Amino acid sequence: MSRSHEVAMNGARSLFKSLVDAGVTTCFANPGTSEMQLVYEIGLTDAIRPILCLQEDVVTGAADGYGRMKGTPAVALLHVACGFGNGVAMLQNAARANTPIVNVVGVNASYHQANFPEHELVNGRVSDIARVVSHWCGEARSASHLGELGVEAAALAKTGKVCTIVAPNDRHWEEAVPPPTPPPPAGRPRAAAEAIERAAELLANGKKTGLVLGGLALQGEALELAGRIAARTGAVLLAETFPSRYLSRGEGRPPVDLIPYELEIGIKYLESYQQLVFLGARLPVATFAYKDKPTLKSAPGCELFTPASEDQDLETALRSLAEAVDALGTPPIRQARTPASASPSGELTADAIGRTLSELMPADAILVDEAATNAAPIQAATRGARPHDYLNPATGGAIGGGLPMALGAAVACPGRKVVAVQADGSGMYTVHALWSMARENADVVVVVLKNDAYAILGLEMARVREGELNAKMRSMLELGDPALDWVALAKGLGVPASRAGTAEEFHRQFAAAIAEKGPRLIECQVAVPKELLALEEVLHQQR
Amino acid sequence: MSRSHEVAMNGARSLFKSLVDAGVTTCFANPGTSEMQLVYEIGLTDAIRPILCLQEDVVTGAADGYGRMKGTPAVALLHVACGFGNGVAMLQNAARANTPIVNVVGVNASYHQANFPEHELVNGRVSDIARVVSHWCGEARSASHLGELGVEAAALAKTGKVCTIVAPNDRHWEEAVPPPTPPPPAGRPRAAAEAIERAAELLANGKKTGLVLGGLALQGEALELAGRIAARTGAVLLAETFPSRYLSRGEGRPPVDLIPYELEIGIKYLESYQQLVFLGARLPVATFAYKDKPTLKSAPGCELFTPASEDQDLETALRSLAEAVDALGTPPIRQARTPASASPSGELTADAIGRTLSELMPADAILVDEAATNAAPIQAATRGARPHDYLNPATGGAIGGGLPMALGAAVACPGRKVVAVQADGSGMYTVHALWSMARENADVVVVVLKNDAYAILGLEMARVREGELNAKMRSMLELGDPALDWVALAKGLGVPASRAGTAEEFHRQFAAAIAEKGPRLIECQVAVPKELLALEEVLHQQR
Numbered sequence A, B: 001m002s003r004s005h006e007v008a009m010n011g012a013r014s015l016f017k018s019l020v021d022a023g024v025t026t027c028f029a030n031p032g033t034s035e036m037q038l039v040y041e042i043g044l045t046d047a048i049r050p051i052l053c054l055q056e057d058v059v060t061g062a063a064d065g066y067g068r069m070k071g072t073p074a075v076a077l078l079h080v081a082c083g084f085g086n087g088v089a090m091l092q093n094a095a096r097a098n099t100p101i102v103n104v105v106g107v108n109a110s111y112h113q114a115n116f117p118e119h120e121l122v123n124g125r126v127s128d129i130a131r132v133v134s135h136w137c138g139e140a141r142s143a144s145h146l147g148e149l150g151v152e153a154a155a156l157a158k159t160g161k162v163c164t165i166v167a168p169n170d171r172h173w174e175e176a177v178p179p180p181t182p183p184p185p186a187g188r189p190r191a192a193a194e195a196i197e198r199a200a201e202l203l204a205n206g207k208k209t210g211l212v213l214g215g216l217a218l219q220g221e222a223l224e225l226a227g228r229i230a231a232r233t234g235a236v237l238l239a240e241t242f243p244s245r246y247l248s249r250g251e252g253r254p255p256v257d258l259i260p261y262e263l264e265i266g267i268k269y270l271e272s273y274q275q276l277v278f279l280g281a282r283l284p285v286a287t288f289a290y291k292d293k294p295t296l297k298s299a300p301g302c303e304l305f306t307p308a309s310e311d312q313d314l315e316t317a318l319r320s321l322a323e324a325v326d327a328l329g330t331p332p333i334r335q336a337r338t339p340a341s342a343s344p345s346g347e348l349t350a351d352a353i354g355r356t357l358s359e360l361m362p363a364d365a366i367l368v369d370e371a372a373t374n375a376a377p378i379q380a381a382t383r384g385a386r387p388h389d390y391l392n393p394a395t396g397g398a399i400g401g402g403l404p405m406a407l408g409a410a411v412a413c414p415g416r417k418v419v420a421v422q423a424d425g426s427g428m429y430t431v432h433a434l435w436s437m438a439r440e441n442a443d444v445v446v447v448v449l450k451n452d453a454y455a456i457l458g459l460e461m462a463r464v465r466e467g468e469l470n471a472k473m474r475s476m477l478e479l480g481d482p483a484l485d486w487v488a489l490a491k492g493l494g495v496p497a498s499r500a501g502t503a504e505e506f507h508r509q510f511a512a513a514i515a516e517k518g519p520r521l522i523e524c525q526v527a528v529p530k531e532l533l534a535l536e537e538v539l540h541q542q543r
Helices: A011-021 A033-044 A056-070 A080-096 A126-132 A143-157 A193-204 A220-233 A263-270 A314-324 A350-360 A372-381 A402-412 A424-430 A433-440 A455-462 A471-475 A486-492 A503-515 A530-542 B011-021 B033-044 B056-070 B080-097 B126-132 B143-157 B193-204 B220-233 B263-270 B314-324 B350-360 B372-381 B402-412 B424-430 B433-440 B455-462 B486-492 B503-515 B530-542
Strands: A026-029 A049-052 A074-079 A101-107 A136-139 A162-168 A209-213 A236-239 A247-249 A275-279 A303-308 A365-370 A388-391 A418-423 A444-450 A497-500 A520-525 B026-029 B049-052 B074-079 B101-107 B136-139 B162-168 B209-213 B236-239 B247-249 B275-279 B303-308 B365-370 B388-391 B418-423 B444-450 B497-500 B520-525
Touching: A011 A033, A011 A143, A011 A162, A026 A033, A026 A056, A026 A402, A033 A049, A033 A074, A033 A101, A033 B455, A049 A402, A049 A433, A056 A074, A056 A080, A056 A101, A056 A388, A056 A402, A056 A424, A056 A433, A074 A080, A074 A402, A080 A101, A080 A126, A080 A162, A080 B080, A101 A126, A101 A143, A126 A136, A126 A162, A126 B126, A136 A143, A143 A162, A193 A209, A193 A220, A193 A275, A193 A303, A193 A314, A209 A220, A220 A236, A220 A314, A263 A530, A275 A314, A303 A314, A350 A372, A350 A418, A350 A444, A350 A503, A365 A372, A365 A402, A372 A418, A372 A455, A402 A418, A402 A424, A402 A433, A402 A444, A418 A424, A424 A444, A433 A444, A444 A486, A444 A503, A455 A530, A455 B033, A471 B033, A471 B049, A486 A497, A486 A520, A486 B486, A497 A503, A503 A520, B011 B033, B011 B143, B011 B162, B026 B033, B026 B056, B026 B402, B033 B049, B033 B074, B033 B101, B049 B402, B049 B433, B056 B074, B056 B080, B056 B101, B056 B388, B056 B402, B056 B424, B056 B433, B074 B080, B074 B402, B080 B101, B080 B126, B080 B162, B101 B126, B101 B143, B126 B136, B126 B162, B136 B143, B143 B162, B193 B209, B193 B220, B193 B275, B193 B303, B193 B314, B209 B220, B220 B236, B220 B314, B263 B530, B275 B314, B303 B314, B350 B372, B350 B418, B350 B444, B350 B503, B365 B372, B365 B402, B372 B418, B372 B455, B402 B418, B402 B424, B402 B433, B402 B444, B418 B424, B424 B444, B433 B444, B444 B486, B444 B503, B455 B530, B486 B497, B486 B520, B497 B503, B503 B520
Parallel strands: A026 A049, A026 A074, A074 A101, A101 A162, A136 A162, A209 A236, A209 A275, A275 A303, A365 A388, A365 A418, A418 A444, A444 A520, A497 A520, B026 B049, B026 B074, B074 B101, B101 B162, B136 B162, B209 B236, B209 B275, B275 B303, B365 B388, B365 B418, B418 B444, B444 B520, B497 B520
Antiparallel strands: A247 A388, B247 B388
16 A cells, blocks of 8 residues: 555545455545545555546446456445435446445535535435445444444445445544454355255256246356256256346356246246246346236246345355255256357347357357347347356346446456447446446447337337327337437547448457457447337237 | 326326426426336326436436426426436435426336335335435325325425425326315515514625525516615625526626635635625535635624525515615616627637627526536626526536536527536536437537546645645546547537637637527537636645
8 A cells, every 4th residue: 555554544544444455456436525535545555446437327337347247346436415326226236236335425524514515415314315225334423433334344245235335524534543353254144954955845846947046146156056956857047137246158057047027028938837946036026017917927826935045155055955956966057059150141130139249259258238128139149159247237127237337347357358238228328438448448349239219118108008109208218319329429438439230240340349459339220129019019909 | 188188087197187287398207117107198298398318317407407497397207216316416406406396206016116126225215315305205105196296296396396206106007086276376484574674784884795695586676676785785796606596697687796616715705794694595605624624615703694595585585675775766786798809819718718608698598507617717707798597507516417407498498598618527427418409409509618627626636635646546537538529429419519629719619509599519628727726736735
């Protein structure tokens, strides 16, 4: 920490010492006046890399991507209630994904808040808004308390929690003692032996069974163990529509199917399952309730059993389960590589994009999926791509996470190529993330799927409307007037970009993009998939 | 409401009927799945104009601009906690400006929330986050309750309140009764006679006095009365740094000085005042507290007296006060038109921009000021412009309000030219507002003041740092790597744009821009004003 030890300890220094001692190395930041002492402190240390973002949605979304890939927290440095507010949506995704994050929010000096300067809220305090998307929230009562909170927040965040430190700025500059010693790493609670036994009985009873994995069960040794169980018992490996953390997939990995998003497609997909066993995953609940429709995607008679939740030790649970079903010696099921075929040609569809990705994504790539209505064909086409990790930001239902998450993943994993498939409507929420990608030379290829609409809403509106959409309704669902020019937007933010009109053009441009280091964007005009339009018609008829 | 009366009443319809009955005509929207029944309802009625925005920060910031200019609420249609979160910063500005707004937030069906689908918060409910930036918040307990809440919210919003209706989507589709009859308009409480008497005594005692105006005292007849009092008593008319609602200024209007933002400049500015009398304004509290600095800008011995707060009837209070000081027959002080001089030439400075605005802004223009560190020279140069209304979004300290506010003002006031002077750092928070301007052909000229930095933070950092800024600190304050290209960004969002490098070029481009209808953007490379750099040096020395 170079100079920082030579002068007296203050609250800002104690806080950053606690975080650095806990292994924090990265700070995504959009600071304001109340964080200057913190910025100064970061500026003095070699131990933390600061990454400036143009809005707090990028700060928090990048911290989410970073934490999911790295498994340890970055700091998200935010400014007062407004800054935290701008970060709420992405923190909602992070909180529901159990991503390790430490938010540090500078607020007005404790003695100044009662003077009601501009930033004070009409009806509450910063901690009131911070709490809703945080598993833990602490406010510094003194400068020394800042260091204590840092120790506590970092330790808890590592277990998969979003932790928020509210830091009045007098606590930054006041004298402090050094932070306390960090606690030993917390272990995760084990699954109950009876629960594992019961799961093993279900897997042995001959019924059609899905093993629904979530959290850390979707990667590494835990996933290998699940692959052994699947090979031994015939159970199918499934994952939530929006898996938390990331999913390792592609060639050689035990294949895991994502449960489809749309309620009716999800119900159809799960209808033959007689049992679903959940390890770190939630029940297949519909994202939204609809009039006179069920809220669970599983069949009415399907048995649902959860031997271990996401907070528990999933690898040990899977090892116990593998042992109980005698699968420890069984080789895991493994995904085969999709053989190289003729490159896609003609119309540029999501499927064609997916096939190019499958052919060209390098091993160890990170695929960030905010393709929304175009996600399913891309997911299907990349099943047998080279081994890669799959991230889906929408764990908390917030849109706009794709570009920030790609930035965060690239920062967390230098040397790995990040490919972000990004729908246009959600991409516009956080388009300014491209600037930070350019600035950090983040190795990200952004593939924008442009259909000039909030296409999912066309489907949802079909459930509600009588007759056809009128022009006024359309005006609230469509984005074509004026058409967004992503090539110009990327240029404005410092990222080289191109436009692909055909599958061949995309293939060529994508090949060129992945051959280089640093951010690239390809704008692809794609139609809404036919399957969705067909479902839209069905839903409208059912109305 | 055309078809909408022909079919049965449901919650969505009852809600919109209550709002339309209250005179609501405009809805800024970024809807999601849970708002489809509401979008459908808007689509069926001719009474409400929907305006789609690409993110909720624009929705809420535009509603703020609209409400400030119109004096009656628009609806901001938002989607679940994430959507509300995205709107928190701009609602914080609106709440602190007492802008009339009705937020409608669709949330999960009441019976589905306990299933904990993606959008549910880990630690609270939507109303917990809504409350902090709302003066009033109600959640629908039934479909009919939606209509009741609409009546209540619209009536309260009109008195200058941000009101939020949380609307579970089963309440949208369930059967409802029509909304109740709206209450008669609420009057504002009058100032106490004793308080007016006391204020009159202060104005007559010969001491140097500032009459600090806020809210509705800064416009119309109230401002005229203040001008009479100033003419009669010699009091100077002042306003908060970030006046709530808007300030009418320019040729023929009683001139009002904005209290400077920076603490030290503000203290210097107010040091000679022996008395400050507040009508609808808050005390001159520093935006931030600094180590060993005062938190009030007024001199230690200055008497501070508030005869009427912003919620009170300020016009009546000013009439009573004018009567008490025998000013009702005194002609108001009036701002003279700045005489046309040679057009600015040479280096493009904020002053040169301000002088061009002063010369060319048409009468009745609306000047939106988010010029940040370049604001003071522009404010000074436009004092004697043609009569115009001045809006400053940062009433709640949130940055990024400029472009959304300009959109909202243009929608509220068709036929009036809107000129937005916009700093680059804050402008990037909400750049996607340009798209809605293009879509609505909003008559806005955006003047981007590009200095490639969060320049105010350079000043604030000078209070903290020892020695010079190092590269790492700079990396958290500066925006030049890569440089933002606002012309390309505007093109990407459908707004014609140009770049001005000299005062002459700006003058010519601005003249061309205001001659046309519809949005235009001019990117201006400007330096940080010398006064600020000088202050930065002083503050650093004082450290």
